[in-house]
Amino acid sequence: MYDEPSIHDVTAEEAPRRRPRSRRAAAVAALAAAALFIAACEKPPYQIVFPVAGTSNYSDTFGAPRGSSTHEGQDIFGAKGQPLIAAADGTITWMRWGTGVRSGNLLQLTDDTGWYYYYIHLNNDTPGTDDGANRYDQAFADGISIGQRVKAGEVIGYLGDSGDAELTTPHLHFEIHKPGGAVINPYGALLEARRFERTPEQRVAASPAGAAEAFVLNPDGTVRITGWAIDAVRNDPVRVSAYIGGNLIATSTAGFERTDLAPRGRGTRHGYTFASVGARGGGPVPKGAEMCVVAHSIEGGGSARIGCSTAPK
Numbered sequence: 631m632y633d634e635p636s637i638h639d640v641t642a643e644e645a646p647r648r649r650p651r652s653r654r655a656a657a658v659a660a661l662a663a664a665a666l667f668i669a670a671c672e673k674p675p676y677q678i679v680f681p682v683a684g685t686s687n688y689s690d691t692f693g694a695p696r697g698s699s700t701h702e703g704q705d706i707f708g709a710k711g712q713p714l715i716a717a718a719d720g721t722i723t724w725m726r727w728g729t730g731v732r733s734g735n736l737l738q739l740t741d742d743t744g745w746y747y748y749y750i751h752l753n754n755d756t757p758g759t760d761d762g763a764n765r766y767d768q769a770f771a772d773g774i775s776i777g778q779r780v781k782a783g784e785v786i787g788y789l790g791d792s793g794d795a796e797l798t799t800p801h802l803h804f805e806i807h808k809p810g811g812a813v814i815n816p817y818g819a820l821l822e823a824r825r826f827e828r829t830p831e832q833r834v835a836a837s838p839a840g841a842a843e844a845f846v847l848n849p850d851g852t853v854r855i856t857g858w859a860i861d862a863v864r865n866d867p868v869r870v871s872a873y874i875g876g877n878l879i880a881t882s883t884a885g886f887e888r889t890d891l892a893p894r895g896r897g898t899r900h901g902y903t904f905a906s907v908g909a910r911g912g913g914p915v916p917k918g919a920e921m922c923v924v925a926h927s928i929e930g931g932g933s934a935r936i937g938c939s940t941a942p943k
């Protein structure tokens with residue numbers, strides 16, 4: 631669904647590997663370690679929020695050998711499904727929903743000054759299994775899609791083992807890049823990160839209001855969904871996404887004229903229509919599938935499921 635980036639590719643990540651080390655290699659490693667110590671002192675110009683909620687552990691493996699390259703991030707080990715947290719206010723600038731590549735499910739968060747963060751190996755399994763079902767809403771938090779603004783401390787995804795982490799302990803591979811692209815060792819920033827997760831009350835207060843008023847089956851087995859959505863703060867049209875069976879299938883904007891919404895005092899251009907939403911990869915909606923609409927907050931902080939229904943069996 632999401633394409634590879636054209637300007638910069640994400641750092642390739644490979645499972646840890648042990649290799650015999652020569653004396654020369656040891657000397658090179660010592661020099662590299664000294665350079666890394668200096669690199670570890672580099673940090674974004676603000677305190678980041680720790681990217682994993684709850685109990686986790688990590689040690690400094692930046693620069694460790696990974697096949698033909700070196701480890702360009704830190705691996706933060708935890709349990710599958712543990713919430714991943716936005717390290718800073720910013721925008722989701724790239725995502726991959728797909729596990730056929732080494733880094734698996736991933737997202738890129740870019741702050742307003744150009745520093746960016748990669749979150750790699752997001753969850754691809756049904757809770758309690760290793761089935762690789764890769765439901766969108768079990769990898770990424772509701773409302774997370776390219777272009778979405780998020781606030782520091784907001785849940786943006788879930789820890790997992792997708793990509794070549796399948797054979798390792800579930801972990802988040804976390805990278806920090808400077809504006810322009812140079813990677814830094816995130817270790818120092820992680821040590822000094824604050825632990826913070828926005829509360830459910832904060833999320834609800836930032837979430838749009840709205841409804842999915844009608845789910846109508848089309849002759850071809852897809853569904854037409856109509857409704858409305860209004861941002862919690864602004865009167866501009868908000869983005870809405872249709873989820874079928876937990877997978878984000880289509881994104882639209884709630885900007886159609888709806889004069890019946892005038893009494894709310896927030897303007898009338900808040901209606902939306904999904905004309906034809908089907909299964910992941912196309913075709914009719916699967917029988918009995920859960921169908922939901924998520925409304926995205928414009929400034930970040932929380933998105934809401936504004937209506938759900940179940941496809942006929």
Ligand SMILES: [Zn+2]
Nearest residue numbers: 643704705803
């Ligand atoms: Zn890693």
